[in-house]
Amino acid sequence: MGGIGKTTLARAVFDDDQVVNHFPVRVWITVSQNYQIETVYEELLLSLENQIEKGLVNDCDTTEHKLRQILMNNKYLIVLDDLWSKKTMEDISKVFPKEEKSDGSWILITTRNDNLIFYSHNAHKMGLMDEHVSWSLLKQKVFGSKDCPSESEKIGKDIAKGCKGMPLAIVVVARILSPRDQTQSSWEEVAQNIRSLIVEDAQFQSTMSLSYAELSHPLRSCFLYMCGFHDDYELRVSVLAKLWMAEGFATTQYNAEQYVKEIVSKNLASTTAIKSNGGIKSCIVHDLVRDVFKIKALDENYERRISISHLDLREVARVYASTLRTIISFHRNESSLRGLRKFKLLRVLDVVDTDAYALPTSVxxxxxxxxxxxxxxxxxxxxxxxxxxxxxxxIRPNKRSRKYIYSRDEVYLPLEIWMLPLLTHLVSFFDLLAHPEETTSPALKMLLTLSVVKKLICKEEMMKLICNVKKLAITYFGDRYQQDYQLHNLVLLSQLEKLTLVVKKGSLLQGKAKP
Known part of the structure; x- marks a missing residue:
């Protein structure tokens, strides 16, 4: 991602004595987002001509032809720093020799875009620094070759830890600390405000915002949505997809998953878990990156659309009741549900982690x-x-209701669940009623996910009611329910992609399963 030290590492390689001796011709080109290909060619040619013998190229030739001639006949190391897109790489590549070179020439690219790995024989993914390296860098930036005063060392390590492993954040903090008195009290003042000092820094904001500028407008809305969650929050892609579809940011699950993939490929978020098919299962936004874009959300009035983690919705309602679209509450506070009736245009309501024992009727x-x-x-x-x-x-269990996940208690979904024509995902840890007796009962044609149902009897009629389900999870308690569950009818679910059967101890199903 931005500020992680790509250019610094590339420069260290470029200026290394062994590298200097190995490559007769070395060129460093900073490409950036707003590059002009003619300017890149001219800068490249000027640097090359200063390093080769006179007369190697004809002054009458075009710039592109001169570049090809020089590059074909010299061993080179060319650094393309801050490359942003495949198109940019394709434009620049036009001047490189089309014939295969075997003299050991290299092109070194730095980029925030993982999609450019396609052009690389060897890729090095930059990682965040650990606490020890962070502290070493901060000391070096603040004190140079001098020692850090012993009384400042502990608070200095805390400050370095607050930089969350990001080199640019350490550089920003070092710039703040350097002119200050090197006393414990002075450093403690910085430590108390470390996050705000970093994210409010103009250089830090500018560097982070470059990646945001590369996103399409639909992706910007999705990314700002991701930044609304709290520190170290692991975002499950399956949940994000449902939220974005509810908001109208994405039209399908696949569409939403592609959005996540693109945001991760631009290193605005990082993958934390991978699905068995290689897709992204969950991801996370770096704390400091998220803080920067919370400010961005305020600048663009995005806070009028989403409210996450507010203690009391009544306070939010006074300002944003007519515009708010999403409410996600993480606070264990029953009062946070009061005032919901004022949010007339609400599309998303997630109150799993509140202490409420019942949903207000206003919902x-x-x-x-x-x-x-x-x-x-x-x-x-x-x-x-x-x-x-x-x-x-x-209906996801919180800490209070977690004991109900595999309990035998009969907590039923109502008959009226079949009267929701657009219902696509039904995730519940409680029982699903047997299908209605009426022959005119509507089928849930849009239903793609049904999880977790207890003791579902898979009658042929039931399968017809949920005929398009792709994900199905069922729990059985065979020692209590002496029924034929008719699992052979699962074959009627022609769209089914994932089936989970949880069979509790003592079930009649145990010992009878066949491959």
Whole structure:
């Protein structure tokens, strides 16, 4: 990502004595986002002509032809620093010899874009620095060859740790510390405000914003959404996709997953887990990067769209009730649910981690709601049918209700669940009712995810009601329910991609499973 030390490392290689002796011709070109290819050619030619014998090229030749001639006949190391796109690389590559060279010439690229690895024989992925290296760099930047005063060492290490392993952040902090008195009290003042001092620095903001400028407008909205979550929050792509679809940022799950992939490829977020098919399962935004773009969200009035982690929604309602689209609460505070009726245009409501024991009735008046997630161990009221635009219903256990995950308690989803025509994802740790008796019962044609249902009897009629499901998870308790679950009818789910069967101890299914 930006500020992680790519250019510094490349410069160290470029200026190394062994490298200087190995390559007769060396050129450093800073490309940047707003490059002009003619300017790059001219800068490259000027540098090359200063390092070769006179008369090697004809003054009448074009710039491109001169470059090809020089590069074909000399062993070179060319650094293309700050490269942003494939198109840029393709434009510059036009002047390199088309014939294969075997003299050991090299091109070294620095980039924030993982997609440019395609052009590389050897790629080095920069990582964040550990605490020890961070402290060593901070000392070197502040004191040079001098020793750090012993009374400042402990607080200095805390400051270095607050830079979160990012070299640019350490450079910014060193610039702040250097003119100060080298006393413990002076350094403690910096330590107390370390995050804000870094993210409010003009150089830091400018460097980080370059990556944001490379995103398309739909991706910018998605990325600012990701930055709304708290420190060290691991973002599950499956959840992000549902949120973005509810918000209208993405049209399909695949579309949303591609957005995540592109954001990660530009190193604005990093992958934390990979799916079995090689896709991204979860990712995380670096704390300092996220802080910078929280400021960006304020500048662009994006905070009018999303509210995450506010203690009391009544305070938010006073300012943003008419514009807010998303509310995600992480605070264990029942009062945080008060005032929901004022958010008439709300599309996303996630209150899994609150202490509420029941959803306020006002929730079911939120006609535009597309995503509803809560964590209460309770029955869903029949009023759920009023949410005709609901796409995702997620009943995820919080700490209080976690004991219900595999319990045998019969907590039912209401019959009215079948009256939600747009329902796409139903994730619940409670029982799904057997299908309605009426022959005219509507099928959930849009349903793609059904998880986790208990003791589902897979009648042929039931399979027809959920015929397009792609992900299905079922839990059985065979020692209590002496029924034929008719699992052979699962074959009727022609779209099914992932099936999870949890069979609890003592189940009649145990010992009867066949390959």
């Amino acid at each position: 079911f008046d939120l006609f535009h709601l597309r995503y509803l997630a809560f964590g209460c161990a309770m029955e869903v009221p029949s009023a759920i049918s009023k949410l005709q635009n609901l796409r995702s219903l997620i």
